[in-house]
Amino acid sequence: MSELITVKEILEYATEFELYRLAHRVFWAVSTQRINLADDSNKLVEVIYDEVAVREMTNRNVLGIGRIKLYVVESFAQYAFYFANNPLEVSMLHREKFGEVTGAVTEAHRLLTKVMYFADLDIQISLIEHRKTIVQFPAYLGHAAAGQYILHRLDQHKGVRGIV
Template sequence: MITVKDIFDYAVGLDLSRLAHSVYWAISNKLVQPNDDSEKLKMLQYEDEVINQLIESNMLGIGRIKLFVIETQQKDWFAFHLAENALDANRLHSNLFRDQGGRITRADRLMIPIMAFAETGKEKNLYELKKSIVQYPAYVGHAKANEHVLYRMGV
């Protein structure tokens, strides 16, 4: 059985704001309990206006940390950083690599594909990695264009 808590944890972990705030609303209004079967969530009449307010205030802090990709001075190499904004990502990159870097792109879509970590050989998506990081901004690694292998360069 998939519980309400499982759905909530999944939604928060993948930055699914509407789903996470909807489940939070249902739990906080005692319409479901965390250990209930998640099927109960389908039976509820949700108060969209209230949930929209929760989403707008970002009650759960979802989506605060984003993935930024920075072009490096090495042709076809990009640095991956998790940060609240591009300025923090760029500052960390400059401090770590003494490289001003090129274009900075917000690349949350790259959080989903499985990436191989060259040091360990393990594969995981960046959402899983994000859960284990305690302090931001954080350096994730470097990757060559169109490849799904991350290398930790000089850190």
């Protein structure tokens, strides 16, 4: 006995994991009434898609997928993690918090699915799930050593562990 996976669940999954093309294809099918959100997701393979319209929606990013990205900055012999719209927001927040001019601001999309331990909060959670809990962006997440998945929040202008 297989459990029904709805079109709505596929759309939510594709949006959450930033599968741009799939999310926009499903959204196009629903918005043009080719399929309903409550339908079995297997019906998606039966839909005849207008690939030009889907590509145009994807290029315009109609669903607003991926506006907030994960960025990493080398800082205090570690790496500072931020959620922001763009590298400029990261640079400005980092300078404001730590008085340190940033070097390269690197987009770290591949780390979004990693489970991180937030030492100051004593929680272990994936960054993609943690992003859902943040209400204001840009947001400083913490510092981690290279190759480590333990984030520590540092005091402003000091580069030492402590409550921020």
